[in-house]
Amino acid sequence: MEKTFIMVKPDGVQRNLIGEIVARFEKKGFRLVGAKLMQISTALAEEHYGEHKDKPFFGELTGFITSAPVFAMVWEGENVIATARKMMGATNPAESDIGTIRGDFGLTVGKNVIHGSDSPESAEREIGLFFNESDLLDYNKDQNQWIY
Numbered sequence: 001m002e003k004t005f006i007m008v009k010p011d012g013v014q015r016n017l018i019g020e021i022v023a024r025f026e027k028k029g030f031r032l033v034g035a036k037l038m039q040i041s042t043a044l045a046e047e048h049y050g051e052h053k054d055k056p057f058f059g060e061l062t063g064f065i066t067s068a069p070v071f072a073m074v075w076e077g078e079n080v081i082a083t084a085r086k087m088m089g090a091t092n093p094a095e096s097d098i099g100t101i102r103g104d105f106g107l108t109v110g111k112n113v114i115h116g117s118d119s120p121e122s123a124e125r126e127i128g129l130f131f132n133e134s135d136l137l138d139y140n141k142d143q144n145q146w147i148y
């Protein structure tokens, strides 16, 4: 089953949105397989956002993501990578549809509440950066028989 890396960014944690965001993924039918509240180091931030290292906002982005705790998660389910991106909404909250997480809770691209992997390759890389294999649990959820 497909897995993706989802992170409530510092603004989402400070604004008490962890529960709201977890609830949306739970209610959709996805299964939480790992989670932790953590403070990201500069080295991890620079590696995670490595594809943006030449962008003018790279310093702002890594500075922001290391400024306060984040809530890192791994979610599993059919088509979870693409579906989570739809649930998050467009990168810039000004363009995110209402009903999406960024559309409902964000106003600016720098503080857009949530991160989610954008491809299977990113998901594998990001899960590996933030979690050990042993942090991820495989357990039965009886509700799955009513979802699949």
Ligand code: IDP
Binding pocket: 057, 060, 061, 090, 091, 109, 110, 111, 112, 114, 115, 116, 118
């Ligand atoms: P994504 O988070 O939707 O995948 P990316 O293009 O990978 O979007 O950008 C990573 C993050 O960088 C965004 O979520 C956003 O917070 C931040 N970002 C993107 N563009 C800008 C910008 O122009 N100024 C400040 N931050 C930006």
